[in-house]
Amino acid sequence: MRNIKMVVQYDGSRYKGFQRLKDNDMTIQGKIETVLCKMTDEPIEIIGSGRTDMGVHAYGQVVNFKTLSKDSTSKIQKYLSEYLPEDIVIKSVEEVEDRFHSRYNAKTKIYLYRIDNNKVCNPFTRKHSIHLEKKLDLELMKEASEYLLGEHDFTSFASSKSKKKSNIRTIDSISIQEKNDLVEVYIEGNGFLYNMARIIVGALIDVGHKKITPEDIKTMLENKNRSLSSDTAPAKGLYLYKVKY
Amino acid sequence: MRNIKMVVQYDGSRYKGFQRLKDNDMTIQGKIETVLCKMTDEPIEIIGSGRTDMGVHAYGQVVNFKTLSKDSTSKIQKYLSEYLPEDIVIKSVEEVEDRFHSRYNAKTKIYLYRIDNNKVCNPFTRKHSIHLEKKLDLELMKEASEYLLGEHDFTSFASSKSKKKSNIRTIDSISIQEKNDLVEVYIEGNGFLYNMARIIVGALIDVGHKKITPEDIKTMLENKNRSLSSDTAPAKGLYLYKVKY
Incomplete structure (x- = not known):
């Protein structure tokens, strides 16, 4: 075969x-x-x-x-x-080669999340990004993202429906940038729990809107309790960007 | 009022x-x-x-x-x-002020045309650009665009349905660039005849595909005959980008 x-x-x-x-x-x-x-x-x-x-x-x-x-x-x-x-x-x-397996051999995955942060929603990207009228503070979001880097128990950032044996994962990098009128968040990690990318983005948005502080992300991780962290960001802004082998 | x-x-x-x-x-x-x-x-x-x-x-x-x-x-x-x-x-x-009139007071307009020139069509931009699998030679297109700059009789680049008294218009600039995986053509001018932006893009595409030479654009202009020039590029790639007053 x-x-x-x-x-x-x-x-x-x-x-x-x-x-x-x-x-x-x-x-x-x-x-x-x-x-x-x-x-x-x-x-x-x-x-x-x-x-x-x-x-x-x-x-x-x-x-x-x-x-x-x-x-x-x-x-x-x-x-x-x-x-x-x-x-x-x-x-x-x-x-x-015969032994290549797209799931088992994946080393890291990169997810991309797109946010239209303009006053009015761009009609050309509205189906493939979320629109947030209120300005995000990207510097605070970058500061917050530092707490998520490295190996952590991501229980607070996984859907309670997630049924993995271990919730320990490693995030290699999070990059937040403004490009073509969209805020783009790239998250690279060795594995993502159910809804993890979207809950991370939800938490970063709360930081960007100053509902919580960057340090609250650290507390969220330590809580290991999904119900104490941020809402899941909507699906339509999320892309599986790349899989590395 | x-x-x-x-x-x-x-x-x-x-x-x-x-x-x-x-x-x-x-x-x-x-x-x-x-x-x-x-x-x-x-x-x-x-x-x-x-x-x-x-x-x-x-x-x-x-x-x-x-x-x-x-x-x-x-x-x-x-x-x-x-x-x-x-x-x-x-x-x-x-x-x-009362005397402002969006049509009469417009000094120049900029049209943008977007071309997805990748081997496979990007599903996220497919409704707002045209897909051309065959690689365009952008340098040839830029060379060709020079012939269109300045004041010309654009009869060859207007729909035969156009019923203007004069077909003389001025093109101030044409910029062709690759951006975010799309070829973008910006055309600024003091007025556009019916279908003029799309016929100009159609001709530039023919140059980019080496169906015609950049010099043929000069001949097209001189012909003052719509039936001897290129096809009209499809509507879905065209944007009225900006109106200057």
Whole structure:
């Protein structure tokens, strides 16, 4: 069997998330598998680097799948681009060694969160960012983000629905910048608990709006209690930006 | 009567263009006037700096209107933002002197055209740019754009439906740059004939794809014949970027 790795970009607005659900549900995995099964006549199952929630986007989701097909990678890419909806795009297709696994081999992931912080909401980015009219203090947000770097128990920053054995994760970097009229928050880490990226952004927004201080982030981490931290930021501003191997 | 000037941003995707048509047609002018009439109980008519076609967007369309209303400019802006659809945004509202006329007083206009020139189409910009898979030679396009600068008879670059007395216009500058993964073409001029910005972009694309040479642009101008020049680039990549007074 050949092992095929693909980088996938998608606008998650219309979808119930990455993971396949029931047959007719709109999911990214479901859409891609349907086309691959049609192309190969095999029961293809793709493995994603991780799930993305309903409404979350991706610049660089990575998937892999096994197939007996002898089609060239460029033919596979062309077929997918013909039959996939326009909001799911295959950026690259390559054959990789048999043991490559898009989830187990991922070293770090980078999430991006986009905030339109202008007085009025930009109509061109409104579906792929959140609009916050009240000005954010980016310097305070940067100061707050320092407390999250390194290895921590992120229980306070995970949905209470998260059922992982350990909530200890490492955040390598958080970058906050203003670019093209949007505030962009990039978070790189070795693993993200359920809703973790969105709760971190929610907390940073509270800091930026001076509802809490940067030091409160430290207290939140120490509390290890989801109910004492900030709200989860909405899905439509979040992108799985890149997966590093 | 007070004279109110507003800067308007809109995603033209759903609209039949700026200019009001029949009562129930989706137009930018129609939508704004409906809200203003409701707010003021007057038969408000807005004057735009110019029409934009079906599917064309705006970052900075300028309109003005006369009203007896005593509402503050911020109250007007708030009311419009509450009742306008999300794809029409009022960026600013100010009271101006009585003789200000958004069309007659416009000195120059800047149009922006956006091209996604990546191998695969970016799903986040696909509704507000055109996708050209084949790489454009930007240097050739820049060379070609030089021929269009200054005062010329732009008959070759106007829709044959254009019915102006004179087709002589002045282009002050054309800037072509790659930004955020998009090729952006800015065209500033003292007036634009019907479809002129889109036909100029169509010709520059032909140069960028080496279908024609930069010198052919000079010949096109001299021909004064629309049927001998390039195709009109699609509406969805075009934005009325700014109007200068």
